[in-house]
Amino acid sequence: MSKNRVQIFDTTLRDGEQVPGCKLNTAQKLAIAERLDLLGVDVIEAGFPISSPGDFNSVVEISKLVKNATVCGLTRANQKDIEVAAQALKLAKTPRIHTGIGTSESHITYKFRSTQDAIKQRAYEAVAYAKKFVEDVEFYAEDAGRTDNEYLARVLEKVIKAGATVLNIPDTTGYCLPDEYGEKIKYLKENVTGIEKVTISCHCHNDLGLATANAIAGIQNGARQIECTINGIGERAGNTALEEVVMILKQHPTIGLDTAINTELLFDTSRMVQEHMGMLVQANKAIVGENAFAHSSGIHQDGVIKNRGTYEIIDPAKVGVTASSIVLTARSGRAALAYRAKKIGYELTKIELDDIYPQFLKFADRQKEVMDDDIHRLMTLNHIKKTSTAD
Numbered sequence: 206m207s208k209n210r211v212q213i214f215d216t217t218l219r220d221g222e223q224v225p226g227c228k229l230n231t232a233q234k235l236a237i238a239e240r241l242d243l244l245g246v247d248v249i250e251a252g253f254p255i256s257s258p259g260d261f262n263s264v265v266e267i268s269k270l271v272k273n274a275t276v277c278g279l280t281r282a283n284q285k286d287i288e289v290a291a292q293a294l295k296l297a298k299t300p301r302i303h304t305g306i307g308t309s310e311s312h313i314t315y316k317f318r319s320t321q322d323a324i325k326q327r328a329y330e331a332v333a334y335a336k337k338f339v340e341d342v343e344f345y346a347e348d349a350g351r352t353d354n355e356y357l358a359r360v361l362e363k364v365i366k367a368g369a370t371v372l373n374i375p376d377t378t379g380y381c382l383p384d385e386y387g388e389k390i391k392y393l394k395e396n397v398t399g400i401e402k403v404t405i406s407c408h409c410h411n412d413l414g415l416a417t418a419n420a421i422a423g424i425q426n427g428a429r430q431i432e433c434t435i436n437g438i439g440e441r442a443g444n445t446a447l448e449e450v451v452m453i454l455k456q457h458p459t460i461g462l463d464t465a466i467n468t469e470l471l472f473d474t475s476r477m478v479q480e481h482m483g484m485l486v487q488a489n490k491a492i493v494g495e496n497a498f499a500h501s502s503g504i505h506q507d508g509v510i511k512n513r514g515t516y517e518i519i520d521p522a523k524v525g526v527t528a529s530s531i532v533l534t535a536r537s538g539r540a541a542l543a544y545r546a547k548k549i550g551y552e553l554t555k556i557e558l559d560d561i562y563p564q565f566l567k568f569a570d571r572q573k574e575v576m577d578d579d580i581h582r583l584m585t586l587n588h589i590k591k592t593s594t595a596d
């Protein structure tokens with residue numbers, strides 16, 4: 206694997222599926238897993254096999270289906286969870302067990318009523334046990350974002366000794382600031398013996414809207430795997446959005462890192478997940494939102510019509526959106542009206558445009574958006590005939 210390659214670990218089917226009311230059946234999970242494989246993700250976290258018979262079965266079926274990606278199953282740090290995950294992953298071409306335990310003071314004190322030493326030992330034993338079943342074992346230090354760095358480093362050294370291949374550093378509560386999270390990764394790179402043998406993974410939650418920024422800070426400081434979900438769905442405010450990190454790396458080649466994602470499938474994949482999960486993508490969502498490539502103010506429309514790059518930093522085709530849209534509203538100028546009219550077959554002269562524009566504005570003031578049918582009607586009212594059959 207090239208040093209410049211960031212692995213994309215998709216957890217739409219595990220952390221993403223923890224969204225209240227978004228339960229998927231096995232057939233839906235299979236359809237999404239197949240699409241994720243086609244999209245080019247490196248790892249698919251297929252579920253938490255011990256959590257229910259349905260989840261176990263989904264991990265079994267996804268393991269049989271997936272051709273390219275590693276298939277991963279989540280466990281807690283105990284033998285039963287690990288045995289069940291290993292069983293569910295048996296038919297995967299490249300299986301991974303993702304095991305771990307909370308390492309922050311609050312997890313150790315309140316969740317486990319335990320001590321730092323005992324937790325470190327449990328972490329070691331869980332990884333060593335998972336290694337009996339699969340070669341590829343990822344360890345998560347839950348709430349690593351709020352875990353003391355020095356203690357975290359000692360836990361990680363221990364799990365590397367047990368054979369962990371990937372170290373997941375979750376900001377489980379979405380609390381970290383980007384520089385803080387980046388510093389944490391840097392600290393671990395510099396202070397954990399054996400870290401050069403493993404991949405560091407970022408798993409960031411979006412409670413403060415920083416999940417994407419934190420994941421990027423992580424990879425800028427040496428992490429080489431990002432855990433993310435389609436549309437950023439996930440527990441509470443969600444996870445890092447896959448489409449965002451992938452496009453940030455594409456649009457900023459100076460970062461010097463890239464993924465294997467086929468970006469042209471991003472929009473369709475987003476819509477597929479939206480449909481299956483019944484969870485609407487907000488219109489202003491970066492990359493895949495309804496308005497991500499829509500221009501409605503006259504000033505912006507004029508700029509985009511003259512040169513797309515004036516107001517668009519991404520070619521919509523690169524993410525599978527067929528065209529940027531000029532949305533006609535009362536805020537639109539003459540240029541946008543002429544542009545849209547031409548698209549549907551009317552090449553307007555300057556005089557015609559000057560005549561029609563005030564009528565268009567009256568129309569637009571009455572409704573939120575002026576559609577192609579409305580323009581056809583305006584043209585008919587003004588006895589303007591089509592000059593082409595465009596669109």
Ligand code: KIV
Nearest residue numbers: 220345347348375377
């Ligand atoms: O957010 C988190 O800490 C997790 C772990 C279980 C990996 O989802």
Ligand code: ZN
Nearest residue numbers: 220375377408
């Ligand atoms: Zn999580």
